Amino acid sequence: MEKIIRWGIVGPGKIANKFALAMKNVKEAELVAVVSRTMEKGKAFADKHNIKNVFTSYEEMAKSELIDAVYISTPHPFHKPCAEIFLKAKKHVLCEKPICVNAKQAKELYKLSTENGVFLMEAMWTRFLPAIKEAQKVVDSGEIGELRGVEANLCYSITSEEDPKIFKNDMAGGSLLDVGVYGLNFSAIFLGDNPESVIATSDINNGVDYHTNVLIKYPNGTIASVSSATTVIKPGTGYIYGTRGYISLPCFCGAQKLIVVNCNDEERDISKPSIGDGFEEEIIEACSCILSGKTESDVMPMNESIRILEQMDYIRNQIGLKFPFDE
Numbered sequence: 001m002e003k004i005i006r007w008g009i010v011g012p013g014k015i016a017n018k019f020a021l022a023m024k025n026v027k028e029a030e031l032v033a034v035v036s037r038t039m040e041k042g043k044a045f046a047d048k049h050n051i052k053n054v055f056t057s058y059e060e061m062a063k064s065e066l067i068d069a070v071y072i073s074t075p076h077p078f079h080k081p082c083a084e085i086f087l088k089a090k091k092h093v094l095c096e097k098p099i100c101v102n103a104k105q106a107k108e109l110y111k112l113s114t115e116n117g118v119f120l121m122e123a124m125w126t127r128f129l130p131a132i133k134e135a136q137k138v139v140d141s142g143e144i145g146e147l148r149g150v151e152a153n154l155c156y157s158i159t160s161e162e163d164p165k166i167f168k169n170d171m172a173g174g175s176l177l178d179v180g181v182y183g184l185n186f187s188a189i190f191l192g193d194n195p196e197s198v199i200a201t202s203d204i205n206n207g208v209d210y211h212t213n214v215l216i217k218y219p220n221g222t223i224a225s226v227s228s229a230t231t232v233i234k235p236g237t238g239y240i241y242g243t244r245g246y247i248s249l250p251c252f253c254g255a256q257k258l259i260v261v262n263c264n265d266e267e268r269d270i271s272k273p274s275i276g277d278g279f280e281e282e283i284i285e286a287c288s289c290i291l292s293g294k295t296e297s298d299v300m301p302m303n304e305s306i307r308i309l310e311q312m313d314y315i316r317n318q319i320g321l322k323f324p325f326d327e
Contacts, residue, residue: 003028003291004028004029004030005028005029005030005068005069005092005286005287005290005291006030006032006033006066006067006068006069007023007029007030007031007032007033007067007068007069007070007071008031008032008033008034008035008053008055008061008064008066008067008069008070008071008091009031009033009034009035009045009051009070009071009073010034010035010058010061010070010071010072010073010074010082010086011035011036011072011073011074011075011078011082012034012036012041012042012044012045012073013073013074015073015096016034016045016071016073017045017048017049018277018279019071019073019279019283020045020048020049020051021049021276021277021279022275022276022277022278022279022280022283023283025275025276025280026280026283026284026287028284028287028288028291029283029287031049031051032051032052032053032066032067033051033052033053033054033055033061033064033066033067034046034049034051034053034054034055035054035055035056035057035058035060035061036054036055036056037056038056039054039056042054042055042056053066058082058085058086059085062085062086062088062089062091063089067091068091068092068290069091069092069093069094069119069286069290070086070091070092070093070094071094071095071096071123072086072093072094072095072096073096074096075165075171075172076098076101076171076172076177077101077170077171077172077323077325079095079096079098079099079100079101079105080100080101080105080108080109082095083095083099083109083112083120084109084112087109087112087113087116087118087120088112088116090116090117090118091118092118092119092120092286092290093113093118093119093120093121094119094121094123094282094283094286095120095121095122095123096122096123097122097123097124097181097182098122098177098181098305098308098309098312099122099305099309100309101172101177101323101325101326102309102312102313102323102325102326103306103307103309103310103313105325106302106305106306106309107306109302110302110303110306113295113296113302114295117295118295119286119289119290119294119295119296120295120296120302121282121285121286121289121296121297121300121302121305122300122302122305123279123282124181124182124185124282124300124305125253125254125278125279125281125282126182126185126186126189126252126253126254126255127185127189127282127299127300128281128282128284128285128299128300129254129255129256129272129274129278129281130272130273130274130281131249131255131256131257131258131270131272131273131274132189132249132255133272134258134270134272135190135240135247135249135255135258136189136190138247138258138260138270139190139240139242139247143244143245143260143262144240144241144242144243144244144245144246144247144260144262145242145243145244145245145263146242146243146244147190147191147222147240147241147242148221148222148223148241148242148243149222149223149224149225149239149240149241150186150187150190150191150222150224150225150238150239150240150241151224151225151226151238151239151241152182152183152186152187152224152225152226152227152238152239152252153183153226153227153228153234153235153236153237153238154179154180154182154183154227154228154236154252154253155175155179155211155227155228155229155230155232155233155234155236156179156229156230156233157229157230157231157232157233158230158231166178166208166230167206167208167230168207168208169206169207169208169323169324170323170324172323172325173207173208174204174208174209174210174212174230174321175208175209175210175211175212175228175229175230176202176209176212176228176312176315176316176321177312178228178230179228179229179230179253180212180214180226180227180228180312180315181308181312182228182252182253183214183226183227183228183238184214184226184308184311184312185308186226186238186252186253187216187224187226188304188307188308190240191216191218191222191224192218193304193307193308193311194218194219194307195216195217195218195224195311196217196218196219197216197217198214198215198216198217198311198314198315198318199214199215199216199318200212200213200214200215200315200318200319201213201319202319202321203231204319204320204321207321208230208321209228209319209321210229210230210231210232211227211228211229211230211231211232212227212228212229212315212319213225213226213227214226214227214315216311236250236251236252236253237249237250237251237252238252238253238255244262244263245260245261245262245263246260246261247259247260247261248261254274254278255272256271256272256273256274257269257270257271257272257273258270258272282300285297285299285300
């Protein structure tokens, strides 16, 4: 009989709904529990997704023999304390991005997962998409020549009425942690995570960044441009630039295809859809690692998540953005 990883969801919000739907497409996974602060909300989520067990205490679910792993989708400041509860109970953890609000917190979680011999990974779904993997193959083939730059914009416009926490400093709100993390990951996939210099500028209001632009230079001279916003609409296309052409990925963070353009402006489209809503691939990776006895992923290792957070810490220091959790 094929072994199944039994999952619980921590924080039944909007993203958790997407995760729950994706779980149905992964044969190695079964969603068996959800925990919410209120029974009413937990029960509603459980009924919607046919989940058998509802908890109102994180500690009680962590102690339960019903689950092997959890997916954490609480607001940013609660990622670390929630993950700590489950790691200490020797449950495997897949935590939404950013895995913590700063690098110090992430290092502490990494140490805890290692000490307890359990799996820990940031749920950066972009890393596992077929279209991203195909773009890596095209770059490695030399088709667009020597890699010289990356551009990634992920910007949207929302009001505080639609999502209050995005506009609250004590909730680690703002665009950088919410969506800028995708652009920084996109840059790291193709250019690495050890830049020579990082320069950032931002529009900050009431302790959160509404719009942040970042320029990253690498030791070999390549440059990345990353933009994030919660009050500005820009195309979400990602670009990978070479000396003999470039790759365009519409909606790069959830890319389903790529367009390769050579130096003669000749284009070819490559369709590489994900299995379902895009979360399946990261769930498959997590299950595969857990079943193999691994404590982290080779595709999204914890040291990579920590280095991205170090970049965001540095950017926040540049733009003068501090959270209560940074103490």
